[in-house]
Amino acid sequence: MKSLFRVLLLTLISFNVYAQDLDSLSFSKAKWKKTSVAKKTKLFTYQFADSSLFTANQYVSFVEIKNHKKAPGFFIGFDKKELIKTAVFAQKYQAKAAVNGTFFDIKNGGSVDFIKVNDTIINQNREEKNNIRALHQRAAVVINNHLLNIKKWDGSDTWENTLTDQNVMLSGPLLILNNEKEKLDSVPFNKLRHPRTAIGIKPDGTVLMLTVDGRQQNSAGMSLFELTKIMKWLGCSSAINLDGGGSTTLWVSGYGENGVVNFPSDNKKWDHEGERKVANVIFIKAKP
Template sequence: MKSAFFILLLLISQTTFAQNTDSITLVKAKWQKQKIAPKTKLITHHFNQKNLFAANQYISYIEIKRKGNAPVFAFGNEIKEKKTTSTFGKELHAFAAINGTFFDVANGGSVDFIKMDGVIIKQNVLDKNGNRARHQKAAIVIDQGKLSLKKWDNSPNWENSLTEKDVMLSGPLLTFNLQNEQLDTTSFTKARHPRTAVGIKPGGNIILLTVDGRQENAAGMSLYELTSLMRWLGCTSSINLDGGGSTTLWVSSYAENGVVNFPSDNKKWDHEGERKVANVILLKKKQ
């Protein structure tokens, strides 16, 4: 019995040590920073020595300060047609965009609730037992161009009662008001994949983030690892969006095609592998 207890203590101490090492690695990294708009920076780094979560990782994110002439947020959505994140951004006159929530890959259209300009475009697609998915238990809401996160209150029609004109359900929530959310133990949670996330910092700064994966140069992250990453970047609330081949961060002024990260849908380490998606989160300059 004593030996089992000591083994448990050893495992806990090893995990804690690894997390501390990873957090220090993240903080001390020489991140590339570029101003792309007022109050807005693009920040990237390639951990290429297998030195973050014992793996190669490529992380890209935009940080937006919530003050003054900061840009405004908006959604882009198509009911049936699918478009690349960069196409959404260009057509809707944004200067930056990330892919949004989960969608029907075969037929197009979101599988989660979306409301734009006060009009409900899509209700949740529930399972055969009428239960909502984990990614239908939180919402990204936009009110007069300002973005925030909401948590499901367990009522059946919660999303329909939200007063904001622009609502997009996604998830799972990773952290909410400083508290880590309980994650399930499915392979979706535990396995490493490309990930897309939104985070909110204490002063109101917003982070739009992608983590690349399914590549030798970038392993991707589990949702546990993504939770830690968002906490280490200073987020007190954060949410997971659609990931995998959909994961894309686009900035109009960036390089050739504007794609900052290395989308995995073409299985190549380049900026050409965007998957067509049904919806996005946009950044537009304040008028």
Template structure:
């Protein structure tokens, strides 16, 4: 009996490793469509069809901004009350590209996560009913001198208020930091597949603004465990999850008919028209 159990265990483990190898191989072989949208900045898109990635169809799009003095700078766009589409935020700020930001109050507007812009606090965290810190309050995108980085909660109550960064957007969960994978809880939000939005930073300082479409036959969406894998396969050493679902939107100037690169799911159609209005974004534009 023990021998049979060992064989079954080895079969399960080897099968799981084999599946991971197939996924990473499919990802490595992808021939991404590339479009330059600004200096040192490109849009990448790829449709994984025939259930070739994580046993599902997937559509992934991202903007990569090189760590270069001629590249655009990073900014946070927000509105305290009104909800606005990512594309409208981008056009308002004359951006080259933008993605939806962190979580927000869909009924009343405004971020439910801490946001600071130009050293001014715009929103504080809205506490959970159990007074525990939410998963999306345990990490942050920070921007200083138009450069973006990712930070992790240090365990203190006033962490975000004590940081000296000029611009900050809390979100999460954190996927990895400095080449160390984060341990993700097995809660439904992490395990189930949804459209996803993420920010990643490579060891050389290049930044990725990424979306994964979901809730469609052409793209199933990803769990956070799967999202962490693709961020790693893209070469990121740090990565953070932002608000996803119907909010997931990537916009790039002069891209396609309306600039929307991915297929937002709010209209339940496989097109570029289904944007959800959001409270905040991360965008890039020329440095002043």
């Protein structure tokens, strides 16, 4: 009986390793469509069809911004109360590209996570039940002199208010930090597939602003465990999850009819019209 159990266990492990190898192979073989966005900045898009990635169809798009003095700089766009589409935010700020930001109050507007812009605090964290810090308040995108980085919560109650960075957007969960995968809780938000938005940083400082579509036949969406894998496969040494679901939007100046690259899911159609209004964005444009 023990021998049979060992055989079954080894078979299961071998199958999982084989499946992971197939996924990484499928990802590595993707022939990305590449479009120039700005100096040292490109857009990459690819449709994984025939259930070829994580046994599902997936549509992945990202903007890659090189760590170069000629590349655009990073900024946080926001409104304290009003909810605005990512595309509208981007046009307002004359951006080259933008993704939706962190989590917000869909009924009353405003970020539910700490936001600081140009050394001015815009929003404080809204406390969760039992005063437990939310999973999306345990890491941050920080921007100094238009350069982007990712930081991890230090466990203190006042962490975000003591950060000296010029611009801060709390979000999460954190996926990878300094080449180490973060431990993710097995909660439904992490395990289930949804549209996702993420920021990743490569060892050389190159930044990826990425979206994965979901809730569609053409793109199932990803769990955070799957999202972590593709961020690693893309070469990121650090990565953070932003708000996803119906909020997930990647916008690029001059792209298509309305600039929306991905297929936002709020209208339940496979088109570029289903944007959800959000409270904040991360965008790039020429440095001042």
